[in-house]
Amino acid sequence: MQAREQKGLQIAHIAKITHIENLWLVPSQSSSKKYAVDLDQDSPTCTCPDFKKHGQKCKHIHAAEFALQQESGAQLPEPPPQRRPTYSQEWPAYNLAQTHEKSQFLALLYDLCRGIDEPVQTFGRPRAPLADVIFGLVYRTYSTLSGRRFMSDMRDAKARGYLSKIPSYNSMFDYLQTKTLKPYLIHLISVSSLPLKSVETEFAVDSSGFSTCRFTRWFDVKYGKDEDWREWIKVHMMCGVKTHIVTSVEVSEAYSNDSPYFQPFVDETARNGFKLQEVSADKAYLSADNLKAVVRHGGKPYIPFKSNSLPDQNGDLWEKLYHLGITQLD
Secondary structure, three states: OOHHHHHHHHHHHHOOOEEEOOEEEEEOOOOOOEEEEEOOOOOOEEOOHHHHHHOOOOHHHHHHHHHHHHHOOOOOOOOOOOOOOOOOOOHHHHHHHHHOHHHHHHHHHHHHHHOOOOOOOOOOOOOOOHHHHHHHHHHHHHHOOOOOOOHHHHHHHHHOOOOOOOOOHHHHHHHHOOOOHHHHHHHHHHHHOHHHOOOOOEEEEEEEEEEEEEEEEEEEOOOOEEEEEEEEEEEEEEEEOOOOOEEEEEEEOOOOOOHHHHHHHHHHHHHOOOOOOEEEOOHHHOOHHHHHHHHHOOOEEEOOOOOOOOOOOOOHHHHHHHHHHHHHHO
């Protein structure tokens, strides 16, 4: 019994299949949809995407045939048990990585922070070294502890030589409020990806929203009342498909457009020594300039075209990739 037939037997056993005249209504296994199956023709048909794509019996046709047999008084065979896929785990390597993760993290973080240039201070009280502040902020986020409870970890890091001075938790929180810290953090994220230059050749660009602890007032026009909504920010990034290492990142306002960030990400990743073979993104990043940016660095862009895109509106490259996308969809 083939896979589609097995799934059709499962549907016939657990789902309610009805028929109206010549059509059988078979429920989908993954959604609330129902597909119409016609068994009276020489070759049965179904309205599901699987049948439209392959033109052969789908699981819904098999389910309708089993339902017809059951209606005629036949006893259906028991469906084979469903086996969930299992994946072996390399426990020795997994245990080794888990038991040494924190020490390796601290060593890598220390190496990253050593390259931070200390800003020149011309007035005021002596500041905590910026490398120590960033080390503490990143380490505290990794530990998930509160600022006060985290100070014992900072003392341990100082004893191991990772810090030249222990900044107070209030000083670290004050630095988080300054805009001057952002370029350093973004730079460190890019630098942390460089050891994987020989591994990553395929990349993806996308964005995601993150809510903050601040609220904004919003007036509901329909019901005439105020509501508290969380403010949120948007993070744009380019990451490797194989290791998920982030090669370029930027933080923006909540409703900023995605497309303008694509080309700078591609340029920075290529400038850092990564070989770009493929770059994928969704329709929000579709533009002729973005496509050209990937090709300029020797890669292939995989960005789907929109429903209103025309083949001849943005030059030869656009037209070539447009027809390539249509061919792959067919």
